[in-house]
Amino acid sequence: MSGRASTERLSRLLAMVPYLLRHPGLPLAEAAAHFEIGEDELVRDLELLFVCGTPGHLPDDLIEAEWESGKVYIGNAEAIDRPLRLAVDEAVALLVGLRTLAEVPGLHDRDALDGALAKLSAAAGDAARAAQSLAVDVRVDDTDPGAAEQILATCRAALREHRRLRLRYLVPSRDESTEREVDPMRLLTVSGRWYLEGWCHRSEGVRLFRLDRIEAAEVLDADGTPPAQAVSRDLAEDLFRPSPDDVVVTLDLARQARWVVEYYPTESVEPAPPGEWAPAELRVRLRAADTRWVRRLLLRLGDGARVVDPPGLAESVKDAAHAALVAYGG
Amino acid sequence: MVNPNASRRTERLLNLVIALSATRRWLTKEQIRRAVPQYDDCATTVAFERMFERDKEDLRELGIPLSTGGEDVLFGDEQGYRIDRDAYALPDIAFTPGELAVLSLASRVWQQASLAGPATRALVKLRSLGVEADESSLVGLEPRVRTSEPAFEPLYAAARDRAPVTFEYRRADGEPAQRAVEPWAIVSWHGRWYLVGHDRDRGASRVFRLSRIQGAVRRIGKPGSYEVPADLDPRSVVGATVRERAPQAAVLRVRSGAGLALRRRARSVEAADLGGFDEVVLDVSDVEAAADEIAGFGADVVVLEPEDLRAAVLRRLRGALAANGGGSGVPGAGAAAVQGGAA
Numbered sequence: 001m002s003g004r005a006s007t008e009r010l011s012r013l014l015a016m017v018p019y020l021l022r023h024p025g026l027p028l029a030e031a032a033a034h035f036e037i038g039e040d041e042l043v044r045d046l047e048l049l050f051v052c053g054t055p056g057h058l059p060d061d062l063i064e065a066e067w068e069s070g071k072v073y074i075g076n077a078e079a080i081d082r083p084l085r086l087a088v089d090e091a092v093a094l095l096v097g098l099r100t101l102a103e104v105p106g107l108h109d110r111d112a113l114d115g116a117l118a119k120l121s122a123a124a125g126d127a128a129r130a131a132q133s134l135a136v137d138v139r140v141d142d143t144d145p146g147a148a149e150q151i152l153a154t155c156r157a158a159l160r161e162h163r164r165l166r167l168r169y170l171v172p173s174r175d176e177s178t179e180r181e182v183d184p185m186r187l188l189t190v191s192g193r194w195y196l197e198g199w200c201h202r203s204e205g206v207r208l209f210r211l212d213r214i215e216a217a218e219v220l221d222a223d224g225t226p227p228a229q230a231v232s233r234d235l236a237e238d239l240f241r242p243s244p245d246d247v248v249v250t251l252d253l254a255r256q257a258r259w260v261v262e263y264y265p266t267e268s269v270e271p272a273p274p275g276e277w278a279p280a281e282l283r284v285r286l287r288a289a290d291t292r293w294v295r296r297l298l299l300r301l302g303d304g305a306r307v308v309d310p311p312g313l314a315e316s317v318k319d320a321a322h323a324a325l326v327a328y329g330g
Numbered sequence: 331m332v333n334p335n336a337s338r339r340t341e342r343l344l345n346l347v348i349a350l351s352a353t354r355r356w357l358t359k360e361q362i363r364r365a366v367p368q369y370d371d372c373a374t375t376v377a378f379e380r381m382f383e384r385d386k387e388d389l390r391e392l393g394i395p396l397s398t399g400g401e402d403v404l405f406g407d408e409q410g411y412r413i414d415r416d417a418y419a420l421p422d423i424a425f426t427p428g429e430l431a432v433l434s435l436a437s438r439v440w441q442q443a444s445l446a447g448p449a450t451r452a453l454v455k456l457r458s459l460g461v462e463a464d465e466s467s468l469v470g471l472e473p474r475v476r477t478s479e480p481a482f483e484p485l486y487a488a489a490r491d492r493a494p495v496t497f498e499y500r501r502a503d504g505e506p507a508q509r510a511v512e513p514w515a516i517v518s519w520h521g522r523w524y525l526v527g528h529d530r531d532r533g534a535s536r537v538f539r540l541s542r543i544q545g546a547v548r549r550i551g552k553p554g555s556y557e558v559p560a561d562l563d564p565r566s567v568v569g570a571t572v573r574e575r576a577p578q579a580a581v582l583r584v585r586s587g588a589g590l591a592l593r594r595r596a597r598s599v600e601a602a603d604l605g606g607f608d609e610v611v612l613d614v615s616d617v618e619a620a621a622d623e624i625a626g627f628g629a630d631v632v633v634l635e636p637e638d639l640r641a642a643v644l645r646r647l648r649g650a651l652a653a654n655g656g657g658s659g660v661p662g663a664g665a666a667a668v669q670g671g672a673a
Contacts, residue, residue: 004447005333005336006336006337006339006340006343006388007343007388007391007392008447008450008451009336009340010340010343010344010347010388010392011392011451011454011455012454013340013344014344014347014392014455015454015455015457015458016458018458019457019458019459019460022460023460034457034462035454035457048337048340048341048344049344051341052341052344052345052348053345053348054348054349054352055349055352055364055365055366057345057367078352079347079348079351079352080344080347080348080351082415082418082419082420083419083420083455083456083458083459084392084393084394084418084419084420084455085393085395085417085418085419085420085421085455086393086420086452086455087390087391087392087393087448087451087452088393088490089391089445089448089490090393090448090449090451090452090455091452092445092448092490093437093440093445093448093449093452094433094436094437094449094452094453096439096445097435097436097437097438097439097440097449098432098433098436100436100439100473100475101432101435101436101439101473104471104473109428109431109432109467109468111428112426112428112429112431112432113429113432115425115426115428115429116425116429116430116432116433116436119423119424119425119429120423120433122421122423123420123421123423130490132515132558132562133486133489133490133513133514133515133516133558134486134489134490134515134516134517135515135516135517135518135564135565136439136475136517136518137517137518137519137520137565137569156470156471159469159470159471160467160469160470170590170591170594172590172591175588175589175590175591175627175630176590177590184470185470186470186471186472187470187471187472188472188473188474189472189473189474189475190474190476190521193520193521213591215594262541277653295628296626296627296628297626298650298654299625299626299628299646299647299650300621300622300623300625300626300646301646301649301650302625302645302646302647302648302649302650302653303648303649303650303652303653304649304653305653306653306654307654314654314655315654315655317650317654318650318651318654318655318656320628320629320650321628321647321648321650321651321654321656322651322656323628323629324625324628324629324632324647325644325647325648325651326629327629327632328632328640328644328647
């Protein structure tokens, strides 16, 4: 879509002119870095400015741009010499972003946050009202928010100081608590949950740890710089990479269990074949790292789902349900 | 890399901005057509007018205020255009390096979401004020939201513009129905997006989950058609709807070394007389959600009380047994005793 690209670029040009007017003689490399573009892209922008100007478009009407010496000079651009105000969506994006950050526990610079929010609200004018139409809740959800904030603060300290962490981490799918040492890489929220991404020395790989499952965290003296092969996951992709060790299971879902396909990544979803199991509406294939997790899921789904494949898993769900019912009876 | 058409379009828009903000008088469309060389590309007046309409829309999206008006004597019925330079400019704000760093982080909240473009543009504008951000205290912190639901963009825009909409909504029980709503706010709550608004057919406020909206969201009224209640706190509304009743204490028998997630949240854990089990007391506010979790532990966790939670777990276990080839035979006398209590 060339439309989107050209408005993005126009927005940059309108920001670039006032900035360069205030910084005459700025080295090309610094100017490019400021706008987070390459030097060749900056030169193309300057070339474009150079042929634009006030009506008439005679040499005296055009914007002056000079960069041959490696330093950038701009002139004759009075019509656009002030930074453009924020559009409504732009103000909303930043205001809602700031309010989201305000809920991050242990964010150091409270003053900076409050200051930015106050100044931006004043500058945004009417757009501040539109920002009320959007809200994001990232509050740590835990029965013990104090402990959760403590864990987040500990992880942040380790990140800042590049130190290794020792974690006690709960793995609910196995109902197990594990000890591991982790070189922290970043803290992120995805779908309302906080995660620590780090190099796990126990599994020798990059792992995501859900913060509400970290039972204890301690900053160690050891250096926590992750090894060179530790590469952050691309959040645009799915966070939960399939592994070759995964098991693919096939389930039939009744209407009350349809939500499963919204919650978990599926390999395939299709209408259930008629006549096999009366309540079935969907037949789905799910990828699971651990069949114990699937067994738990099936127990909670009750009469809303059944295992089609592998048959051994259906057997194990049946046995687990039977054993539990015996426990209730005895 | 460089698309010549896109470049030409950028040149045209830039010349248009300069022409409209350099002028002290209103410019008619014809004057604008002559003032911006790239409009020569338009062979006909119709083609020019179409292009000019699109360009005006682009400028509005970027926040460039286009004023319309004119002196009657000169223009007759025709409208004139110009850019008011004071309305154009960002008010003088001086951000500190720390504030700019926080703003930069705030813009990255949208990196994977539908406001990514506006967020980036906003930051570029603020950075043109000339302050360099000091991001040292924010290393490694990446709060993000995602907006994968197709309904997000039209609903956000409708709430922003206060324009009523209609859409097909699938209820929790799977039945779809057409709804007509005045959107008040869009809220991300525990990672899911919700719409809070006034449901016209029901004459009351309602909360909708965006992932349950099917197909297109259509506007059924003009922007500014209604008012949003001044005291609206959309997050509390969603919280109160989505969340549960006041918690009650549940008493569980949990096998030693198992049920770790439950133990973590427990009010108390005591070693019971029963060999190899502990008695765990837990606050439960949503019986069905708690039953989901507890049923997953199978024989490792048994609910002693309250009765409705016990019945909800038993219903799941019996269902799982029957659905996975166990027939409907129910072992155990205790199970039979609570059958009457199950919904």
